[in-house]
Amino acid sequence: MGAVYRERRAARLPATIWFAGASGLEAGPMVRRILPDGCVDVIWSSDGRLIVAGPDTVAKLAHWVPGVRHVGVRFDPGHAPAHLGVDAGELRDARPQLADLWGGGPARRLTHRLAASGERAAQALEDALAARPRHRELADPLVPAIVAAIGGRSSMAGVAAATGLSERQLLRRSRRAFGYGPKTLARILRLQDALRAARDGGDLATVALEAGYTDQAHLARDTRALTGVTLTDLLRPSGGGQDTAAGGVGTSAAAASAANRSTWLPSGSRTVA
Template sequence: MRSTAREPGAVRRWEVARPPVPVRTPGVRMAGFRDRGPGPVDVRVVPHPAVTLALGFGDGPLVVDADTGRRKRGSLVTGFMHGALRVRGEHVECVQARLSPPTAYAVLGVSPAELDGAVVTLDDLWGRDAARIRERLGEARSWRERFAMTDDLLARRCATGRPVDPRVAWAWERIVARGGRVRIDDLAAGAGWSRKRLWSRFRAQIGLSPKRAARLVRFDHAAHLLAAGGDAARIAAESGYTDQSHLHRDVVAFSGVTPVAVADTAWLAVDGLAWAGHRPG
C-alpha cells in the first residue's frame, strides 16, 4: 500500500509504502519511504518504544544529527533516544524496520543496552552484510520485493540470534499491553523475581529500566493521541498522567518540545501513514 504525506509547513512530500502481507518475525514492523522533494529533508525525530533500523538504498544517504553533535550517515540503527535527533538528507529512499526490544536483542546481535540511545551505522554493526543488503535493495524493482528481502534478512538473524529471557520478554509485553501504566513491584512479582533482579535483567537485555520503559510507552501513546487532535487534559487522564502538567513535563522531557509542538511534528504526521494501527513495541 502506498500513501503520500505532506509535512506541516513545507512542500515536502513523501511516498510511504507498507508491506502487502504481515512480516514473519514477531515484534517487527516495516515501512518504505521515498523522498519526493524538492529540497532537503530536515525532520525532528520523536522518541518511540522501539529500536529503529533504517536501510538506505537511494542516491541520497540518510544523515542523522544528535544533540550531542554526533553525525552518522548511511544505513543506521537507532537505539532508545535520550535526546533530540534530526534526520536530514535529499533524495532519501529507505526501508525502515521498527524492532521491539526483545526482537532487537536477537536481530542486531547486541543488546539495545549497548546502543544506549546512540545512532550506529549498520556497517559498524554488521560489516559486509550491510553493504550486501543495501546493494540488493537498490537493485530491487518494487517495494514488495524490498520488503520480502528485509523480512528474510530479519527472520534469519532472529532465528540464529540470542533470545531474551522469557520473563524479560513477558515484562516488556505487559508494559506495552497496559500502555505503560504498570507498577514495577507487580511486574517483578509476575516474573517471579525481586525488584532488583527484574531491573538488572531488564536493563541488560532491553536497554532501559522497567520504569523508564513504562514512561516511554506511556509517552508514545499520548503523543499519538495528541497528533490525532485530542484534548490534552483528556489525553493526560486516559494515559495515566496525574494531570495535564504531568503530561506536559513528560512530553518536554522526551521530545524537547511542548505537547502543542509535538502534535504538529512531521514525524508523527508521516507516522500515522507508515504505521497504521499503531501499537508500540
C-alpha cells in the same frame, strides 16, 4: 509534494516494515522530529547507507534529502537483540553501521542486494533479517510480560512481581532487551499512548489521566523533556514542518539550534509529530 511514509506489519519478524523519503520536488532537506518509541531499526538508504538505529531516550531531528529513499525494519520493543546479536543497551542513542555488528562482508553483500531490489528493497531487507540465525541467548521470554505489565500501568514493583523477578533482575533484563530500564521504557510508551489519544481528538486533561499522568501539566512536562518541544507544537496539524516516521540526518531535539552540524541519525517512531 512533501514527505512520503508508509508501513506494514512484517510477515516473518516481530517488526514493522516501513518506507520513507522526501519527494524529489523539494528545494532542500525536509526536517522531521523522531520521537523515542522503545524500538530498534535496521535502515537502508538508497545512497548506500545501512545502519542500526538504537533505542532513543529523547527525540532527534532528522533531515530527509529529496530523492533518497529509506526502508527499514523496526523491531518491536525487546525483540531486536535476538535478531541482531547485540545487547540493546549497547545501541542506546547510537547509530552504528550494520557492518560494525555483522562484519563488513555480510553487510556489504546485503547493501548490494538491497540496491538491486528496486521497489522490493523493503521486502528484501525483511527476508534477509528473517533468514539469519537467532541469537537465543539474547531472546528474553519475559519481554511480552514486561511490556504488558508496563502497559497496564503497573509500578516497577508490580512489573517485577508480574514477571517473577526481583527489581534488580528486572532492571538488568530490561536494559539488555530494551536498551534502558523499565521506568524509562514506561515513560516513553506512556507518552506514545497519550499522543495517539490526543491526535484522536481526546480532551488533553482526560488523555493525561487515562495515560497515567498525574494531570495535564505532568503530560506537558514529560512531552517537553522527551521531545524538546511543547505538546501544542506536537499536536499542531503541520507539526511545525516536522513529523515522526523514520530516517534522516539529524541531531537531538534538545540541540535543535545545532541542526546544521547534524549527523546521520535515523530512528523509527510510530508517531507523527
